[in-house]
Structures are given as C-alpha cells and as structure tokens.
Amino acid sequence: MTDSPNRSVSRRSFLTSAGAVGALALAGCTEGPGSGTDNGLSGSIRISGSSTVYPVAQAVTEQFRSQNPGVEFNLSRDGSGGGFSNLFCEGNSDFNNASREISSDEEEQCSSNDIEYHEINVATDALTVIVNNDFASEYPGVTDMSIDQVRQIWRADGATTWQDVNGDWPDEAINRFGAADTSGTFDYFREAVLGEDANHTSDYSPTEQDNTILQGVQQGRYAIGYFGFSYYQDNQDAVTAVTLQAEDGDSYVEPTLENAKSGDYPLARPLFTYPKVSSLSQDHIAEFARYFVRQSANDSLIADQVGYVPKTEEGMQSELDALNEAISNA
Amino acid sequence: MATRSESGFGEVSRLRGIVFKYLTFGASLVGILALGVLLAYVFWDALGLESAGTAWYLTYTVTLLAPLLGFLAYARDKPEVTAGAIELVGFTLAGGTLSFAAIIVLIVIAGPGVWVTYFLTVVAPVIGLFLYGQYEREATWVGLAMLGTLVVGPIVGTLGLGAISTVAALLGAPGVYFLSLVVPGAGLAAFLAADRFDASRRVALGVAVGLLVLAIVGVPVVDTVPIVARSVWFAVLVMLGLPVGFAVTNTARQPARRAAFALPAIAIGGFLVGEFVVGAIGATQPSPWLDWQFLTSPTSSLPADAGLYPAVIGSVFLIILVSIFTFVFGVGTAVYLEEYAPSSGLLGTVTRLINVNISNLAGVPSVVYGLLGLGIFVNINIQFGPVVYAGIGAGTVLTAAMTLSLLILPIVVISAQEAVRSVPDSLRQASYGMGATRWQTIRNVVLPRSLPGILTGTILALGRAIGETAPLIMIGAVATKYNPPSGLFDTLTAMPLQIYTWAFLPSEEFRYGVVAAGVVTLLIVLLSMNSVAILVRNKYQQETY
Incomplete structure (x- = not known):
C-alpha cells in the first residue's frame, strides 16, 4: 500500500474519455424555466389514464405551463381502465383521461373511496x-x-x-x-x-x-x-x-x-377527461381545467398537432358552463 | 509436452484445440459486432449525421481528423508524450465529469440552503477531522469521531435545516458556493503546489490567492453570458479548473512531455478552423437531435422541442441515492457474512441458508421488485400504536431509489462476498500472527485488497439500476414531468422511462431521432458515472498489487 511515485494514468484515462464528453457540454444548464406571463398560480397536478388522450393532455399541459411556470404536471399513460382503478379512484390523481365513458364498476370504486368526479368531453376520435x-x-x-x-x-x-x-x-x-x-x-x-x-x-x-x-x-x-x-x-x-x-x-x-x-x-368516439371535484377547489387545478376545456376547441392544437376532432365553439361553451358549475360547488 | 511428438510418445490431435480457439473467437466477434452495429446506428440517428454534406465530412477530415492521426503517429514511439497527452485529456474529462456532478448535485438538486447546511454539519467536520488525523498520527479517536459525525451530522443538519438555510439565504447562492467550494479549492491548490510540485510556501500561498482572485474577477465576465450563473462558474472553476491546472503544470514541468500540448491545440484549433471553413463554403451541417436544447429542456409534444433535462436530473438523483444505499447495506452484509457470521453448527446452517437465498434473489425479475416496492412503499397502511406508516408516496424519488436498491442489493452482496472471499487466508493469518485484532485485520488487510472487486460488482449493478424501466412503472413514476424533482418526496421521471414513453408516440421522428438522442445521453451519463468509480478502483488496484 505504498503511494507509487510514477502515477500512470493510461488505463483509467481511456475509460474516462468516452464518458465525460457530454458532461462538459452540460456545465451551464441551470437557468430557470423560460419567462412567461406568471399569474402567480403554483402547485402540481397529477394526470393519469388513457394513452389515446395522452398526446392531447401533453400538448395542453405544455401550453398551460408556458403561461404558468409555477404549475408542475405529472402525466402518466396507464390506459383508461388502469388509470381509473389503480390511481384515480384510489385518490392518487387529479385528472384521469379516458377514451370511453367511466364504467359502472369504476363509478362504484370511486364512490366507495368518496371520489367525486366531473366529466369533460375534450375531443372526438375516428377509430x-x-x-x-x-x-x-x-x-x-x-x-x-x-x-x-x-x-x-x-x-x-x-x-x-x-x-x-x-x-x-x-x-x-x-x-x-x-x-x-x-x-x-x-x-x-x-x-x-x-x-x-x-x-x-x-x-x-x-x-x-x-x-x-x-x-x-x-x-x-x-x-x-x-x-x-x-x-x-x-x-x-x-x-x-x-x-x-x-x-x-x-x-x-x-x-x-x-x-x-x-x-x-x-366509429367516431368521444374522448374524455375526468377531474376530481375535490381537487377543483384548488385554484391552479380549476384554472387548468378551464384552460383544457377552452383548448378543446383549438383547431391547430387538437386537429393539426395531435390529430383528433376539436369541439365546436358551442360545444366547448356548454362544457365550460358545466365545469364552472362544478368548480363553484367544489 | 504434447506439442512435440516423438516416436514412442502417442500423438495428440490439436484439431479440437484449434476448433475451440476459433469458436471462442467467433463468439466474441459476433457479440462485439452486434453491439458495435447497434451503437453506431443509435449514434448515427442521434447526431443526425445522415444529413451532413460531403463537404462537411471533407472539411473536418482535413482540419481535425488528419492532424489528430498525424499526432498519434508522431506520439506512437514517444511514451513521455503519450503519457502527457493522456494525462491532459483524462484530467480534462474527469474534471468535466466532476463539475457536471457538482452542478447537478449541489446546485440543481440540493440548492444552496440544503448544501450549506450539510456542508457545515457533515462535510466540513469530516474533512477537518481527517486532516487533523493526518497531522496528528497519534490521535486514535479521529476515526471514531468521523464515523460519529457521519451519523450525528445529518441528524443535526436536518434539525437545523430551516435556521441555517435562512442564514445562508442572506449570503446568497453564489456566496455559499464561494465559501464551500472555492475557498477549500484554494486550500487544495496550495497543498498540491507545495506537495507535488515542491513550490515554496510563498508560491503556494500565491496559487491559493490567485484562485480566489480569479474566481472574483471572473464574475463580471460570467455575468455577460446569460446561461452561466455565478454559482455554476464557481463550481466549474474548482471542479474543472483544478484538475486541468494540475495536468497542465505537470506536463509543462517535464520538457520531454511538452509536445503533448499539441493535442489540445490540434483539437481546438482544428475545430475552429473547421467551423470557419464550413461556414465560408456553406457546407450542409449535420442536424443532430442530441444538442444543447435537448439536454436543457423538458419533453414536448413536438419532436423538435423535446428534451431530457428533468429525466437526466431524476436519473442522477436516483442513482446517487441507490449507490449510497447499496454500498452501505451491500458491503456491510457481505463483510458480516464472510468475516463474522458463524460458519459451523446450527447458526452456520442459517448463514448458508441466507447465502443461498441471496443468490436466488439476484435472479428475480425486476417487475417483481417493482411490485414489492409498490407493496411496501406505496400501497400500505400499517399502525403501530400511535405511529402510522402509510408508505412514502407513489412515484417519489425515495420510493424509486429504495425499490431499485432492493433490486440490485443481492448482486452487490454476492460480488462483494466474492471479493472478500478472494483475499487469501494466509494474509489474514499473518495479520493475526502479528497481533492485529479482527477489526484491524479487516480494516487494513481485507477491505483494501477486496475493494477493487467490490467496486467492480457495484459498478455493474448500478449500470443495471440506471437502465431499469419496469420497476419505475410499477411504483407509479410518471411519464411526463416538466421540472426536475425538487426533493426526496417529489415525483420523478427517469431517463429509461422517458425513452420508453417516446418510443411509443405516433410521430416517427420521436421513435427514431428523439429516442436515439435519449439513448446516447443515457449511455454518456452512465459512462461518466462509471468512470469515477473506475478511477477509484484503479487507484486501489495500483496500491495493493
């Protein structure tokens, strides 16, 4: 265990070389998120459920976040049923996306855990x-x-x-x-x-x-x-x-x-998202739910970027009224 | 004997031997080729090399590749130059890895408040005790005191977190990193100058003051560059500047090695000339998926805007926790089972039973560990009297780290046991024969000899942990997150999980370009972290043999 004076570095250097190439490049990446009009909303939102609705949810959350950098999203793709039974109806998520309506079994599971939900139709898909x-x-x-x-x-x-x-x-x-x-x-x-x-x-x-x-x-x-x-x-x-x-x-x-x-x-089918009513009492979640509904009539986002049929203005307006009703009751 | 046949000796056919030799050669060739093709394919996609024009390739062949090959040919029969060049490159890359790690761990994940708290309660006292122990060899209590600090320090730190971070906030983040990184760095620089380069006391002091002055003078310059914060500048100065400065000084002091400076000159000069020529003649450049934007932005629904930043931070956070958990518990278990556990009688049978079970656990599929993690860390609710344990949250950093630790713990234990077992018994007996106690024997003979083997096993196991997707899905880690995890109880996404999500998105650009860029980033991070462990291992290997 003597400290050998001829400290050869040949072997280890070769092993390090490949690995550290990118490390240098990363050395300055600590600035905060991009600027945006900050409405002072903050908090995190957990969204689970359908992988069919996932692209819509991702596009909408991304836009919402650029205006509200304080809000953090956690999205997962579990399938409509997987999201309801493992997460949403167990109280582990704020929204569950679904490419069909909630089933009676899931309704039962939710109500047995005192989870109240509100249904929002966000787009239409052509299976x-x-x-x-x-x-x-x-x-x-x-x-x-x-x-x-x-x-x-x-x-x-x-x-x-x-x-x-x-x-x-x-x-x-x-x-x-x-x-x-x-x-x-x-x-x-x-x-x-x-x-x-x-x-x-x-x-x-x-x-x-x-x-x-x-x-x-x-x-x-x-x-x-x-x-x-x-x-x-x-x-x-x-x-x-x-x-x-x-x-x-x-x-x-x-x-x-x-x-x-x-x-x-x-085979045109409606796509849904189900916010948890108790979560809607939080400002950032209510605001995001309203935003989601308003974006469901956004042609360039829903149709061109994601590939679903957007809602009509009237359809969107009636969803928004129903949502505001649910928010005021939350 | 069998190679030469004489009359009277029987002949031995060498055919089987030759066939076997070529079979093994063929087997290794197939494996290496398959991996090589896969890696080349991924790199090709990630760097977008397909779109580059012939002029681009020609320019860089002339300005960069040819001079580099020329340098290699020149240095081939000059061992001093080769050693110098390798030292320069190696220290630069190691410094890059260190600053990358420091920025992620100390600035992004911990943040100034948390870092300064644990710096004051754990890091600084331990370093101080270590230095005192080196200075005052007679003080035998130092080792125990360090262990005590490692146990008590974190508790004190956690209790005082609020108060200390409030005080630290007055100092500001750059001030914290100046005091905790640059000032100790200056001390280290002075020590290296005096110890390695025989500098006089005055010169050593000058080096230390020079580093401090450079740090402060650099601040106004750094402020003009928007993407480099002051804290980042301090971290890079110490973590990259010190190793590079050391290598440069070392090379410059030996005249035979000075030709090695041609290598960085060729690399940087060739790149700049190449950039200039490519810009001047308007050659088509490659359009890489793996670029600065990819590394610094979160994922997006548009392939061109997608990035891996939260997942990189999540994975690094995860792997640091996993390596701490597995090293402490894995090596501890291995040393106990090999050195202390009874090997005969009824208790010996229990030991053997445990050993067999650990080997079996190493073969259990990762999904099962995911379910185990889900069961004991997420979906659980037990009451012990007034204490309620309701898990540590779905998809949190701590849940993921503990689940992955459970996953690789058996592998770490087995390889560490193997390493401890491979220390010859004669060495232990010799140590006992000289009157050493069992603790002294383990501390001075067994652990140093087995550390390279222990580290090899741990590195391989960590490599497996960083690439695991299935257990993360099971415990509810999320697919999309826009900010890196802010603490132990925040949810996370990790690199393999993000890559898995991209691989199933509709757009073809996601499934080829973005996924390839993610895979290359994962490989680079994995190799950088392994290289640190490999450096440590090689140091111990050189010391012991």
Missing part, C-alpha cells in the same frame, strides 16, 4: 381500422368493409380466415392486432362494433402500445388492426385505412377528421 399495404393492393376489396364484416373478424367464434368473411378474399388466417382490455379503445370497440351479444375474440395480439399494432400490421401480410386516428395520421404511408359502411346500402366512409366531425364516420 381507424387498418390493413397491410401489400394486402390492400392485391385485394382492393378489403379496404371497403361493412361494420358487419369487421364484427365477423373480431368477435369470438367469428371468422378464422379472410375467406370466411368474403368468398373473394384469400384463404389465409387472419392475423389480428388490437387494444388490450385495460384500454378504453378496447371497451369502445367492443361496444360500438361487436355490440351487447358478442365477445371480443381472444385470438389476437393485445397491446397498450399503438406502435406495436402499427408494426404488426406493417409486417404481417394478412394482418388487421385498429387504433386511434392520430396514430394513422402520422403513419399514413405505412398502412392502409379501411373505409367503413355503417348499414347495408350506406356509402363507405373514409376515416378523416371531417367525416368524424360531421358524424358520417361510424
């Missing part, structure tokens, strides 16, 4: 059914489906090959990619497409991540999947969207924001 590009160019017929055909593909004990759905289509097994059952997308799809008397098939790859659905359909030739429109909007070249026919004799409607807004598209 999009997608198929593989090569499959669509080989069999152009698959890009036009009736809701009944979609039901045959996705219900339990339904079709197993494409030929079962339509005699002209190939005798190949259907490769399905869909939402996991903690997801609000799953609940909406089951209710809107499959109806009361049919179950969702279990012969599919369930996931909470839309990315997995996109890649699965992109790579599987005879694959079909469904997810929110915003994911399709950002990846229009990767997969082909199916145009849908609500009833026999109706026309096939393309999934677009216009068609969802006009109500022509059969």
